């Protein structure tokens with residue numbers, strides 16, 4: 167049997183290779199490898215797609231989160247609320263700025279922050295809530311923004327996994343005061359290299375972010391605030407501009423794969439042999455991952471590996487159990503995060519996956535959980 171990899175970037179790029187290389191060649195011709203004309207072009211396209219006034223391209227999704235927190239002037243003494251089950255980046259950024267992350271539980275099987283728990287996590291020191299749109303699906307930002315507005319705190323959407331998704335007709339990235347995304351190669355919009363962006367409608371924040379991205383400079387060698395080197399390379403921007411052309415089709419393919427998994431696995435879900443999120447009519451997920459929960463997750467992963475199917479666990483440990491973050495304040499029990507880490511298994515999902523491959527994966531899962 168042909169192996170089915172977890173991701174297959176070479177096939178995705180193959181059709182775009184010629185055009186991409188031509189755009190990369192153009193960068194060599196003009197020689198502006200950093201902040202060349204591709205950056206402004208990309209920012210214009212991203213802002214238009216996300217439906218915001220400003221997109222600030224930067225070096226990575228982590229840099230985007232760091233810059234967003236810096237623009238909000240988060241620092242020592244401040245608390246930043248983060249879901250206990252996500253990638254480490256938002257917690258790292260809060261800690262790097264001397265602030266204290268506060269971990270809040272998530273709800274299986276979506277892995278999205280438990281919105282009802284957010285209010286209890288607030289203290290007079292809370293400055294921001296980072297809400298993560300995990301696996302491509304944004305959580306309930308209407309409720310999160312309403313809570314934050316009532317308490318005068320900021321919301322940052324971590325849209326690293328959800329670029330191209332939407333909630334209640336609004337694009338992911340535009341769902342909070344600041345949206346941050348990643349263009350890491352395996353993301354829904356992945357470049358040929360690290361990259362990220364911050365989105366906002368706030369002109370003053372956008373100006374701050376542009377300065378922070380380039381060492382806090384308002385002009386050459388005029389440092390008006392503390393910044394970082396958060397710039398994106400022109401070559402990465404060039405590759406993203408090509409990749410953007412097929413984004414809609416790529417997300418359509420991802421959704422078709424996810425819908426097929428949903429349909430083929432629904433009986434097993436109804437019988438309680440596995441679990442996954444039911445479609446939410448408010449959400450159009452970007453379907454960056456197809457995550458299911460299985461009681462005997464490791465055995466399912468082994469069975470699939472034996473059948474030539476690669477899977478992944480995003481993520482095997484919740485943040486409160488990571489050695490680097492175990493001191494972070496926990497707001498209430500984090501049993502949802504622990505359950506996700508114990509049970510979650512991500513199946514292959516990418517545009518080039520064929521219908522017969524999807525069926526093969528689903529049948530292997532069904533054999534394993536029967």
Ligand SMILES: Cc1ncc(COP(=O)(O)O)c(C=O)c1O
Pocket residue numbers: 226227228229252253255256298324326327347348349350360361362
């Ligand atoms: C939810 C989330 N936030 C932040 C990041 C960080 O993005 P980057 O790897 O581009 O720094 C990632 C990347 O995996 C992510 O999944």
